[in-house]
Amino acid sequence: MAIEIHPLEQFQIERLIPIHIGRLDVSYTNSALLMTIVVVLVTALLVLGTRKRALVPGRWQSLAEMSYEFVADMIETNVGHGGREYFPFVFTLFMFILFANFLGMIPYSYTVTSQIVVTFALAAVVFIGVTIIGIVRHGFRFLRLFVPQGVPALLLLLLVPIELLSYFIRPFTLAIRLFANMLAGHTMLAIFAGFAASIGLLGILPMGIDVLLVALEILVAALQAYVFAILTCLYLSDAIHLH
Amino acid sequence: MSEGRPPDPLGRLGKEIERAQAQRVRKEPIAGDRSALQAGLGVGLRIGIELVVAVVVATGLGWAIDRWFGTRPWGMIVLFFLGVAAGMLNVYRAVTGVSGAAGYRTPPESGTGSRRWDDEDC
Numbered sequence: 236m237a238i239e240i241h242p243l244e245q246f247q248i249e250r251l252i253p254i255h256i257g258r259l260d261v262s263y264t265n266s267a268l269l270m271t272i273v274v275v276l277v278t279a280l281l282v283l284g285t286r287k288r289a290l291v292p293g294r295w296q297s298l299a300e301m302s303y304e305f306v307a308d309m310i311e312t313n314v315g316h317g318g319r320e321y322f323p324f325v326f327t328l329f330m331f332i333l334f335a336n337f338l339g340m341i342p343y344s345y346t347v348t349s350q351i352v353v354t355f356a357l358a359a360v361v362f363i364g365v366t367i368i369g370i371v372r373h374g375f376r377f378l379r380l381f382v383p384q385g386v387p388a389l390l391l392l393l394l395v396p397i398e399l400l401s402y403f404i405r406p407f408t409l410a411i412r413l414f415a416n417m418l419a420g421h422t423m424l425a426i427f428a429g430f431a432a433s434i435g436l437l438g439i440l441p442m443g444i445d446v447l448l449v450a451l452e453i454l455v456a457a458l459q460a461y462v463f464a465i466l467t468c469l470y471l472s473d474a475i476h477l478h
Numbered sequence: 479m480s481e482g483r484p485p486d487p488l489g490r491l492g493k494e495i496e497r498a499q500a501q502r503v504r505k506e507p508i509a510g511d512r513s514a515l516q517a518g519l520g521v522g523l524r525i526g527i528e529l530v531v532a533v534v535v536a537t538g539l540g541w542a543i544d545r546w547f548g549t550r551p552w553g554m555i556v557l558f559f560l561g562v563a564a565g566m567l568n569v570y571r572a573v574t575g576v577s578g579a580a581g582y583r584t585p586p587e588s589g590t591g592s593r594r595w596d597d598e599d600c
Binding site: 396397398400401404407408411412415462466 | 524526527528531532535536557560561563564565567568
């Protein structure tokens with residue numbers, strides 16, 4: 236069978252509009268195109284959906300309202316009071332990742348969140364933002380986050396580095412979780428599709444598995460967006476209600 | 479809320495608002511009281527990667543420190559073990575529902591925490 240499928244080909248970055256500023260390559264790529272589409276779609280859903288401001292919402296309006304309430308609820312339960320002001324940030328994050336993940340499920344499109352640059356940039360924004368919020372709100376008291384209470388001074392020598400490390404690892408886990416899940420899922424889909432294409436009539440089996448995997452991937456797409464948002468909430472809650 | 483008591487109808491409204499807000503505050507626990515599915519899935523998906531990433535990142539950091547300061551192999555060794563500890567700590571916290579907190583939560587401290595919420599009441 237001559238059909239060759241490269242499972243990783245789908246993650247190739249292509250320059251659609253090459254732009255170079257000096258030695259800097261800021262070309263408009265397929266990844267950037269997908270991100271633009273994500274932003275446009277999310278904006279369209281929210282702006283057009285809520286345009287009528289009907290008391291009894293129509294389809295689009297309830298979709299917009301549901302996503303609003305979902306995130307508002309998430310902040311309410313995980314951050315509590317004082318978390319309200321960070322709603323726009325968490326909501327933007329959630330919607331962006333959710334739409335990026337979902338758009339990646341469309342065949343021949345591109346999964347932005349399978350690029351670690353993208354997920355790490357998002358995670359870094361969260362991490363730096365949360366740290367700044369903590370420092371602004373509590374000043375030096377923020378450093379108490381790294382000093383467990385009621386511990387002998389000698390043990391602090393060991394525990395403070397561990398606490399520091401576990402704090403600074405947050406952006407990495409946040410970024411790698413999303414990136415790895417998307418990368419692995421989409422690679423697996425392509426591999427099974429490759430089986431289906433290369434073994435002829437028997438290919439119906441891997442094909443069937445692929446169908447099931449697509450369902451799983453859709454679940455993962457939604458869940459990963461949720462996990463990212465909820466962890467952002469938890470980190471925010473740490474920074475706001477310093478204990 | 480700290481202003482003097484307004485006349486009767488407004489006072490009653492104020493009381494009602496206070497009661498509603500108290501209910502909302504009660505509804506928002508630091509950890510635990512989320513809907514079961516949410517909590518389960520969230521926690522489950524977190525812990526898988528937590529440990530691995532902690533070890534890998536810490537060891538990588540140790541390797542980098544060794545390169546910069548020429549302390550091979552001590553940075554890598556020490557940070558590997560610290561990474562394992564930090565990863566386990568993160569997993570432990572994720573599982574026990576102590577949120578993603580660094581540092582330990584002690585019950586007496588939560589009193590000041592909840593007072594802060596009221597200060598920031600919108």
